[in-house]
Amino acid sequence: MSTTETTASGIGPVEGAELYNVDHPAPLIEAPRRRTKKTPKSTRGNFELAAWLFMRLSGIVLVVLVIGHLIIQLVLDGGVSKVGFAFVAGRWANPYWQVWDLAMLWLAMLHGANGLRTVINDYAERPNSRLWLKGLLYTATVFTILLGTLVIFTFDPNIR
Amino acid sequence: MATPVLDKVEAEASASPYITVTFRIRRFNPEVSAEAVWEDFQLEIDPKERVLDGLHKIKWDLDGTLTFRRSCAHGICGSDAMRINGRNRLACKTLIKDLNPEKPITVEPIKGLTVLKDLVVDMEPFFQAYRDVMPFLITKETNEPTRERLQSAEDRARFDDTTKCILCAACTSSCPVFWNDGQYFGPAAIVNAHRFIFDSRDEAGEQRLEILNDRDGVWRCRTTFNCTDACPRGIEVTKAIAEVKKALITRRF
Numbered sequence: 001m002s003t004t005e006t007t008a009s010g011i012g013p014v015e016g017a018e019l020y021n022v023d024h025p026a027p028l029i030e031a032p033r034r035r036t037k038k039t040p041k042s043t044r045g046n047f048e049l050a051a052w053l054f055m056r057l058s059g060i061v062l063v064v065l066v067i068g069h070l071i072i073q074l075v076l077d078g079g080v081s082k083v084g085f086a087f088v089a090g091r092w093a094n095p096y097w098q099v100w101d102l103a104m105l106w107l108a109m110l111h112g113a114n115g116l117r118t119v120i121n122d123y124a125e126r127p128n129s130r131l132w133l134k135g136l137l138y139t140a141t142v143f144t145i146l147l148g149t150l151v152i153f154t155f156d157p158n159i160r
Numbered sequence: 161m162a163t164p165v166l167d168k169v170e171a172e173a174s175a176s177p178y179i180t181v182t183f184r185i186r187r188f189n190p191e192v193s194a195e196a197v198w199e200d201f202q203l204e205i206d207p208k209e210r211v212l213d214g215l216h217k218i219k220w221d222l223d224g225t226l227t228f229r230r231s232c233a234h235g236i237c238g239s240d241a242m243r244i245n246g247r248n249r250l251a252c253k254t255l256i257k258d259l260n261p262e263k264p265i266t267v268e269p270i271k272g273l274t275v276l277k278d279l280v281v282d283m284e285p286f287f288q289a290y291r292d293v294m295p296f297l298i299t300k301e302t303n304e305p306t307r308e309r310l311q312s313a314e315d316r317a318r319f320d321d322t323t324k325c326i327l328c329a330a331c332t333s334s335c336p337v338f339w340n341d342g343q344y345f346g347p348a349a350i351v352n353a354h355r356f357i358f359d360s361r362d363e364a365g366e367q368r369l370e371i372l373n374d375r376d377g378v379w380r381c382r383t384t385f386n387c388t389d390a391c392p393r394g395i396e397v398t399k400a401i402a403e404v405k406k407a408l409i410t411r412r413f
């Protein structure tokens with residue numbers, strides 16, 4: 001398909017008769033799934049299976065964790081007004097709540113990150129924008145997970 | 161005396177089944193312009209006729225350059241799937257009266273595949289995905305069979321729904337995941353893999369499952385249900401995809 005004809009001007013006459021004719025039809029968009037040199041040999045593997053399964057399972061666990069969290073923080077014992085430094089320090093003194101919050105942090109972040117990954121796969125059209133969006137996503141995810149984990153484990157209630 | 165005559169005239173007028181319908185067709189001709197345009201056609205048509213009859217009237221009487229595919233005209237060859245009033249349907253199975261003929265009836269090519277001319281798209285990527293799932297019987301016994309491969313009625317019923325596919329591409333081209341980059345296998349390929357994976361006579365189910373375990377295989381399905389809504393054969397497409405997913409998971413764990 002020759003494209004040399006169209007380099008002169010992007011805007012042709014309205015009728016377009018001079019721009020395209022039987023010998024020089026308008027260029028077609030490359031068809032999807034065409035085997036090109038860039039097509040990878042095989043993209044099989046169990047990663048997508050694991051990711052899909054993880055979404056269902058973590059979703060179920062998160063419903064319990066998040067609703068429990070919201071009830072404790074916002075409803076019981078006078079609601080949101082009671083939440084302060086002392087309240088958080090008191091809860092994290094108990095390893096049970098540490099594990100709860102840690103599980104919630106990891107599951108929610110991975111669940112959300114994987115969800116956004118699929119959104120990027122579905123909506124980003126150019127390989128470059130995919131690369132950048134995913135890079136940003138993974139960086140933000142790793143940063144948040146590491147920072148949150150660090151805080152839960154090294155939290156010092158006597159800090160002044 | 162005058163009344164009956166009037167009645168008769170009125171009856172005759174109302175007996176004429178024809179109504180005026182506007183067809184708004186998405187036209188594209190790469191030999192004229194790189195842009196697709198809408199073109200309106202007015203025609204007299206019986207509302208009990210089908211959209212395909214309208215397209216025929218246009219092609220035969222109004223504009224011979226209108227290009228579309230059709231073969232059987234009775235909903236079995238799968239060549240005339242198109243986007244009619246924003247939904248994928250077979251033109252030969254869609255009656256005018258079911259479409260609200262007061263408004264213009266829009267007819268577009270199916271989405272996600274390269275348009276070649278007017279309503280004709282390049283089906284090659286669709287059939288490539290179809291071929292990729294090996295839609296034929298595979299057995300370990302490679303000798304020529306000496307007798308029929310028998311199967312119980314229950315075993316046959318297991319995949320009955322997916323045998324009905326006519327490869328019209330209405331499902332695949334209604335899938336938003338396929339619209340994006342067209343790398344997803346698409347519902348039709350999975351339906352046709354399902355037809356063999358769950359066939360008790362076939363012995364390559366494992367291989368087909370492996371093929372669909374691809375990055376662009378069944379896991380890209382978002383259960384949008386567009387495919388089930390689009391299928392002119394009434395196949396429960398999303399259910400078939402879910403069954404393949406389930407088979408993949410239970411096979412592993």
Ligand code: SF4
Pocket residue numbers: 238324325326327328329330331332347348351390391392393394395397
């Ligand atoms: S599953 Fe239905 S919509 Fe999809 S190609 Fe087959 S007949 Fe057409």
Ligand code: FES
Pocket residue numbers: 229230231232233234235236237238239240241250251252253
């Ligand atoms: S023309 Fe064969 S399915 Fe419509």
